[in-house]
Each structure stands twice: as structure tokens, then as C-alpha cells.
Amino acid sequence: MGLDGFVRALDGFEAVLTGVAPGRWDAPSPCRDWCAADVAGHVIGELRAVEAYAAGRLEGDAEADPRSAAGDDPVAAWRAARAGMMAVLGPAALSRPVPLPWGGQLTLGEFLERYPAEILVHTWDLAQATGQAARLDPGLVRDALEPAREFAPMLGMSGLVDPECAVAADADDLTRLLAIFGRRNPGG
Secondary structure, eight states, rough: TTTHHHHHHHHHHHHHHHHOGGGTTTTTTTTTTBBBBHHHHHHHHHHHHHHHHTTOOOSSOOOOOOOHOOOHHHHHHHHHHHHHHHOOOOOHHHEEEOOTTOEEEEEEHHHHTTTTTHHHHHHHHHHHHOOOOOOHHHHHHHHHHHHHHHHHHHHHHHHHHHHOOOOOOOOOOHHHHHHHTTOOOOOO
């Protein structure tokens, strides 16, 4: 798969991010205690952390306060973080080991192949917070289900996501993905 899914997930997030109306950054999001700017800042901080890992720094610089990563212009902060990260994602960087918060490690490339799951969920979060339609790539959503099932329980144990929600047997893939991360899809 390579980075194709990761880049497509970034493109989807950027589409929603650039669609946020100026007065909507403080709107509450489905992420507990976070507003739209916090969601944007979290993802921006994660891109900066990926850049740090790619550059060989053992600790990324994801912000403790996600809103500060978004700054006064979340779109500009996103574009700068994305460009900086993409500039260092060469073969050597993608083969670097990345420690996982719950133990173990993956290469950066393996991590980024699984990372669209989180980006997709935060794309949906940002769309929900800002009154936009979340048009998520169905193939990416389907491909994100397995990594989500792998990582969400560990994120849940650390308190980073809410417990998984029950879904109907005939639920669509987006509803299933969101449920894994403790979110309910009102449209599914």
C-alpha cells in the first residue's frame, strides 16, 4: 500500500479543514472536551511528531495543548506541518523504528500505513463540529477497520478514546470505524 492511503487521508482532512467557516473554530467536537480548533491542532501536532520521528528525533513534538498547534491560522499551520513532514519522508525515514505509546514499535512506514484510521476519524470529528458533510473515501474507511481494531483498544486503556459503541449488524463501514473509536454516527 505504501503512503498512498496516508496521503489520501491527509487530502480528505485538508478538504474539511479548509472548509471551516471562520466563526466555527470554537464549536464543540465529538472528541470529549475538544473544539474544532483542538481537533485541527491535534492532527497538526501529530504531523509534526511524524516529522520529528522521520528526522531521527526519538520524541515527536505533538502539543500537550492541541489548540496551540493550530495557532491563529489552522489552515496555514496545517499546510506548513504537512509540507515539513512530507519533505522528510524518504526511504531511510520510513524504515526508522517508531515506539508505540503502549509498547512495541513499528517502522515509520508501517505506522503511516495504519495511521489513516485516526485521520479519518478526526476528519469526521472536524466535519461534525463545523457543520460540514464528511465525504470520506469508502476504500480508505474499509482499509482502516483492521488497524482501528488493532490500536483502539490500547488507546482506550490509556483513556485516549471512549469505549467502543455497539452497532447494528448491517452497519456501514464508517459507522463501524467510528464506533471502534467510541463515536456514534448519526447518519449510519
